[in-house]
């Protein structure tokens with residue numbers, strides 16, 4: 001059966017749902033396909049984000065747990081940065097994605113779950129004209145003037161068209177969401193060093209006093225260790241900070257992949273936009289991309305809707321690419337340089353690296369971990385922290401490349 005829409009979206013994660021919302025608000029006929037049985041059926045993220053961005057994006061407060069303090073643990077060191085107020089948050093991921101889906105539905109987008117996009121419709125010049133989808137209604141052919149690829153790590157459409165290649169550098173993460181009997185719900189933990197992750201870090205993120213996410217992320221190709229094994233070990237041995245909690249019982253298991261080599265060279269083509277993880281829009285320092293997926297998803301839907309009167313050709317979509325690159329490209333580049341340094345640190349070097357953090361104010365730490373690097377901020381930080389390690393760190397961030 002052939003159906004016609006203005007905009008067809010692949011993927012019901014935060015990027016796709018946000019694009020569906022603004023595209024439908026822009027008056028377009030929009031359809032979105034999610035291959036899983038429901039929105040946020042399989043959670044692939046640990047859901048740390050930032051309150052400022054959540055407020056700017058009008059995300060209701062009830063969908064996140066505010067965080068004030070940040071503890072970093074290395075094999076023989078531990079540092080807690082105490083915040084003045086609440087800057088970070090741990091998202092109720094399922095609640096948030098369902099909320100984004102509700103916004104999209106209310107604005108008039110059609111959403112289909114358990115609907116797997118398995119192929120493309122193209123014209124004689126092999127240019128994209130729509131999607132082939134396996135759905136509960138049978139196999140559908142969807143003609144669309146514009147396709148938004150929000151398929152996450154797989155970049156399904158971009159790869160099918162040969163515009164995107166498989167990611168060579170990426171993170172793979174495994175996580176349990178657990179009941180626990182006593183947790184300070186205002187503090188999150190990052191744990192570094194080989195006991196926690198061969199190349200990456202582990203985390204404990206609280207959702208409440210009785211619910212936490214405990215996870216491990218490992219960078220490929222630096223390591224091919226399985227994060228599930230490491231995660232189970234951390235739980236069995238009750239490595240810090242789990243030794244402070246008596247009863248921990250896993251209630252959900254989460255698993256996912258995230259690209260970790262910066263953004264795609266181009267995120268627009270004739271009748272196609274890539275957004276979210278599909279485009280490589282994440283902060284490589286702590287591999288967080290939800291805020292960008294929502295913001296740039298909304299941008300993609302808006303620019304996409306405006307582009308239809310010009311046939312959604314590449315030149316009419318450049319505005320999307322220009323705006324998002326201006327906002328985060330240089331931050332991604334600096335963060336990638338810090339990250340490649342972090343991936344090589346030994347346990348002893350991590351112990352020393354934490355001493356750099358110990359001397360940071362809460363604001364400096366947040367700017368750093370959020371990848372808010374501006375030259376002025378970095379110079380100030382280096383001047384305020386004249387140690388050799390700090391100078392080395394910021395030299396590497398300032399390097400061009």
Ligand SMILES: Cc1cc2nc3c(=O)[nH]c(=O)nc-3n(C[C@H](O)[C@H](O)[C@H](O)COP(=O)(O)OP(=O)(O)OC[C@H]3O[C@@H](n4cnc5c(N)ncnc54)[C@H](O)[C@@H]3O)c2cc1C
Pocket residue numbers: 010011012013014015016033034035036044045046047048049115116117118150151152153154156171172173174217255256257258275276277278281282287288289290291293
């Ligand atoms: C272990 C881990 C921990 C993370 N922790 C954080 C964190 O703490 N904070 C943070 O901000 N970010 C975090 N991230 C990153 C964050 O999850 C992503 O940046 C974000 O989810 C990107 O959103 P997206 O919509 O682009 O992709 P996704 O959330 O991956 O959504 C893509 C959707 O497309 C669907 N799909 C794929 N292919 C098809 C197809 N062919 N047909 C139909 N549907 C399809 C998928 O089922 C999925 O629902 C983490 C990632 C991982 C892997």
